[in-house]
Amino acid sequence: MNSSSLFLAAEDSSSSAVFNALYGFFSSPFFIFVAGLVLLGLFFWYLASDKDKVKRNIGTFFILGISTFSIASLLTNSIRYGIDIKGGTSFTLRVVPNIIDGMEQPIDMDKACTAIQERLDASGTNEVSVMAQGKDKILIQVPVTEDAEVDALRDNVTRIAKLELLKVHPNSDVILSDVDPETRRPRAVPTGFRVMKHVFEDDQGKKHESDLVIERRSNAQSQEVYITGKDIASANPDYQNKGHVNVSLSTSGAYKMKKLTSSMQLGRDRLAVVLDDKVVSAPVVQNTLYKEFSISGLDGKGEAENLSKILSNPLTNKLEVLGEQKVSASLGLSALEQGEMSGIIGLLFVFAFVYVYYRFAGIVAMMGLAINAIVLLGIMSLFGFVLTLPGIAGIVLTLGIAVDANVLIYERMREEREQGRSFGTALRNSFEKAFSAIFDSNITSLLTALILFWLASGSIKGFAVTTSVGVLTSMIGALIVTRVLFYWADRFGVMKDAKFLNLFKNLKTVDFMGKARIVTISTISVLVLCAGYAAYKGEGCLGIDFTGGSSLSYNIPLGKEDLLKYQDVDAAVSQLRGSLSKAATVQEFTNPAKSNTIQIRCANEQDAKLVEDYLKKNVSGVKAFYAETDAPKDADSLEPPSRETVSALLGETFFNTAIWALAAGMFGIMMYLALRYEWSFAIGALVSTLHDIVAVILLVIVFGMELNIIHISAFLTIAGYSINDTIIIYDRIRERLRVAPEDEPIKDIMNEAINSTLSRTLLTSLCTLAVIACLFFFGGPAMRDFSATMMIGVIVGTYSSIFIASPVVLACSKKHNLRKEVQAAHVATVPSSSADE
Structure with missing residues (x-):
């Protein structure tokens, strides 16, 4: 090797060392924690400030910080792709029947599949597929291809994790010291005890093995102090103490634990935590234990997290790996390319639309959407969320819907300018007036997502997580990014006025409330006919994801x-x-x-x-x-x-949890709207959202599509879209009710509110439909059912926001004085007008 090549090798080595050091720093939990605290502090400082200059400067630092953080996360963690895009690994497992008294016991395949699903995908964000095959086989597909990850996953799946808590003999060391030189075994192990391996690490992190004299299972059983994994109620990693798992026992387990430790000499006697016939820890008992205890000594990477999942989802049968294979991308490379192309075309259309319609303000909206996309992808990479093709479509759709907040702000800005206010005042007032509608619509979506994550399972949890991230990033983009950019444009004189197109300026005022009765009758008639057709088709409405x-x-x-x-x-x-x-x-x-x-x-x-x-x-x-x-x-x-x-990918348990979670989500939205808007509005939102979900399901069936797993996220997205659209109208109705004269009929107030927001409603719906249409025409067969369902949902959601949600509020208001209730609940606020430039 010549001198120049030696120099290059040294330079490469130095660069690699620097890169590895930077990678390790930016991906360390400490950096993520500190960066998160700083960004959170800037965010709340921004919200708390009333001064334009402070908002502009703090907002700028926040935008730069969260963008840099997101890009760093993308570079260090990258995006994980699902099986439909990248492929993965498949395991075929055999469930070994238990033998009791010489008799082979029946296998509960549903329980085994559920335990494996929860072990591998408790959060619902890993896109794991678990299917029963035949009487005793299970097929697992995971989006993992690296050998180390595959090995860890195989161990995680097949490990029964037999946990036992057994007493250590108080004279264990003395017994073990008296060894027969020929057999190298202790001469005298007391009756009822046995010698077991104890695996532990020293202060330097080196693994060691020693022996302990442990009480036999049969002896503990006879005394009713035998505690096993069946007695565990929950298990969670202790994030404050590395390598620890906090365990909670059931009522019967707590009784046995109390009986066991109350007979021990505190400060001397030890309790062995035995996992798969090896002692993982043997701490000295300092107090009489009852329901809670901790397992320590789990210092390997991810060991505490994996053990928590295993203990929380114990297997009652042994599993044998019959086969292991690599899985091709289920939708193929062409589907990915089509999905990406349709997404790019859709976003280009949105960008072109906002520029033509809103001129310079459209450029500001585009920049807000771009930062929204960077932050969204950065958070997904940071937390390891798996991105599937429907997920890509969902992101594109999220960005399309995120335009709604900008449209809402700009329409308010137009109204302010038409009333003769200066650009600076119009800018400030438009954001403040639009804030409540944007905040309420996003909070209801976030509330639903959190409830779904709490109660649901599998892919619904994954949808809840990605929805939550999308809601947060959309609010950041609309309320902070665009406002800060407008501040700087105003500061440097780039934007002296807001000039927009107004295609709906001469639109005739429509009496929507007067048509409520006809609309109600026709809607019910259509739904009844569609329901009859769905009942006629029966199981033919469901795809193989539901039926197996x-x-x-x-x-x-x-x-x-x-x-x-x-x-x-x-x-x-x-x-x-x-x-x-x-x-x-x-x-x-x-x-x-x-x-x-x-x-x-x-x-x-x-x-x-x-x-x-x-x-x-x-x-x-x-x-x-x-x-x-x-x-x-x-x-x-x-x-x-x-x-x-x-078997079906989505079984009865999935249906039950999905229905309960969705019902709880609707109840949560009702409670929130009742507190923020009064009960009439809450009932109207509930009726219109339920109408949308039922109508879309029935129309999907009528149009000949089979309900499969890809439709689940579409239905949930539609529910969120419908609530968002409804709240925008409700916010305008509430605003008008606060200042309307006593003699003005509520019907006229509602008509005026709907007509004043009609341009926003139509612009947002058309923009969203354009994005979905791109997915439908250019996304290939993989996206066709999803995008078709979403198109139906946007049309139905727009229809219900106008013709169902508000008429229900009007009907409910006849039972009480809605105007007085809204005015009594309203606390007057004076908008800030400080501009300390």
């Missing part, structure tokens, strides 16, 4: 991968879409050491047979799997495809 079905698998040996291509099978199955009772899905599994497998999931045996026959006739490589020969078969011989029954 039958799988058809072709195993391709090594060296013959070119015989049958995933793309050919997928294209052939797509041709059968109209002939099958339900749409089928195709996936490819690869095992570098064994074989590849192409699996087709169908609704039933009849569909599987139809697919098999069609592939035989139309895909040349498939015919080789049915070649009949009398020659002996070797390892490379092609076997006919195997068929197995597969």
Whole structure:
């Protein structure tokens, strides 16, 4: 190696060291914690300040800080992709039946699948798929491909985590010191005790093993002090003490713990925490324990978190790994490219629209949306949220809906300028008047998301998390970023006035309230007809994600991968879409050491047979799997495809928790709106949102789509969109009620409020529909059902905000004096007019 190459190697090494040091610092919990505190402090300082100059300066530092933090997170953590985009790993597990008294016990497959799902995806953000296959097999798919992660995941899944709490003999050291030199075993272990391995770390972090004399299980059982994993109520990692897990016992477990420790000599006797027949810790008992205790000595990376999940979701049966394969991206590379392209086209349309309609203010809105997107992706990368193709569509849609806040502010600004106020005053007043509507609409979405996360499971939890992040970043973009940019534009004289188009200026005032009765009758009639059609179709409305079905698998040996291509099978199955009772899905599994497998999931045996026959006739490589020969078969011989029954991805438990979570979310929204707007508004919002969810579900069925897992997030997004739209109108009605003369009918006040917000409603709906239309036309088959459902939802949500939500409030107001209630609840506030420039 010459001198120059030595210099380059040294330089590369130095650069690598610097990069690793920076990477370690920016990804450390300490940096994240401190940066989070600083940003939170700036955020609240911004909200608390009444002075324009302070808001401008603090807001600027906040924007720069959170943007830098988000970009650093993206560079150090990157984005995790789901199986539909990147592929992952698949495990086939066998559930081993328990043998009691020589009799094989029945296997509870639902319980086993639920325990595994919660172990791997307690937060619902990891996009884990768990399906029962046959009577004793479980198929798991996870978006993980790195060997180290796969090994850890395999251990996490199959580990039973048999926990026992047993007494350590008080003279353990003395007993172990008296060793027979020939057998190297203790000479005299007391009856009822046994010798077990104790694994621990010293102060330098080195692992050690020693022996302890531990009470036998049978002895503890006879004394009713045998505590096991079945006695655990909950287990959570202790984030203040590294390597510790805090455990809460059930009532029976707490009774046994109290009985056990009350007989021990405090400050001397020890209690062994035994996990899978190894002592992980043996602390001295300092107090009589009851319901709470801690497990220590879990110092490996993620060990405390994994053990918490395992203890909280114990397996009652042993699991055996029958196979492990790499999984192809379920939607393929073309679907990802189509999704990205449709998203870019949609966002370009939004940017073009806001620029043409709002001129310079449109550029400010675009910058706010760009920072919104950076922060959203940065937070997703920071917390390791998995991004799927529907997730990409959801982000694009979130940004499209985020335009609504800007539209709301700009429409207020237009009104202020039309009343002759200066640009600075109009700017300040528009943000202050729009704040309550933006805040209330986003808080209700956030409240629903938090309730869904608390009560629901699986993919609904994941939706709740991403919705929460989207709500927060949208509020930051609309209320802070755009306002600060306007402040600076005004400060440097870049923007002296706000000139907007006004396509709805000459729009005739419509008597919406006068048409309420006709609209109600027609709406109920349409819903009844749609419900009748859905009842007629029955289970035919549901896709295989909900019903399960039958799988058809072709195993391709090594060296013959070119015989049958995933793309050919997928294209052939797509041709059968109209002939099958339900749409089928195709996936490819690869095992570098064994074989590849192409699996087709169908609704039933009849569909599987139809697919098999069609592939035989139309895909040349498939015919080789049915070649009949009398020659002996070797390892490379092609076997006919195997068929197995597969369970639904979304079972009864999922339905129950989803319904309860959604009901709780609706109740939470009612309570919030009742406190902020009075009960009439809360009832109107509830009725209109329930109408939207039911109407969209029924219309999806009427238009011939099957309800699958991809529709779940669409329905939940629609509920949030509907609430958002409704609250904007409610905020204007409440504003008018506060100042309206006593003799002005409430009906006229509501008509005026709806008409004054109609331009915002139509602009937002058209803008959102344009984004979704791009997903529908350019997003490929993978996005078609999702985007079609969203288009229906936006139209229905806009309709209900105008024709259902407000008429329900009007009907309720006839029972009491709504005007007086609103005016009594209103506390007059004087907007700040300080501009200390």
